[in-house]
Amino acid sequence: MKKAIIVILAACLLSFTLFGCSRELPYPSNDGKIYIDYIATNLTSIHDMKVGDSIQFYAYAFPKNAVDTTLIFRSDSSNIVSITQDGLAKAHRPGMAILGVAAVKGGFCVGSIMRVSE
Numbered sequence: 001m002k003k004a005i006i007v008i009l010a011a012c013l014l015s016f017t018l019f020g021c022s023r024e025l026p027y028p029s030n031d032g033k034i035y036i037d038y039i040a041t042n043l044t045s046i047h048d049m050k051v052g053d054s055i056q057f058y059a060y061a062f063p064k065n066a067v068d069t070t071l072i073f074r075s076d077s078s079n080i081v082s083i084t085q086d087g088l089a090k091a092h093r094p095g096m097a098i099l100g101v102a103a104v105k106g107g108f109c110v111g112s113i114m115r116v117s118e
Helices: 002-019
Strands: 038-041 046-050 054-056 059-062 071-075 081-083 088-091 095-103 109-117
Touching: 038 095, 038 109, 046 088, 059 071, 071 081, 081 095, 088 109
Parallel strands: 046 109
Antiparallel strands: 038 059, 054 088, 071 095, 081 088, 095 109
């Protein structure tokens, strides 16, 4: 149990570093514009995959009337698990990868650990 918690915390820290996410707003909070303040996604927790498997992830930015609702999917190890900008993740070889989806503007991201086995 402790090992799982440590792995998840490490993944969160790495995803914040990897995707440039921050709890501090990267824009002026009083500029009168509306920015993303929430990402709804199924890209959470830990996912187990086998080589050759695919998983379709989704992500939606809220509020919908934000200045820029563009989201970007990324993998820290695309040779293990790659992900398209449409959210389709594919396992290529055994190992672990961190996938994430981040708001281009808004400073928010969500990440997940992907464990791939033979």
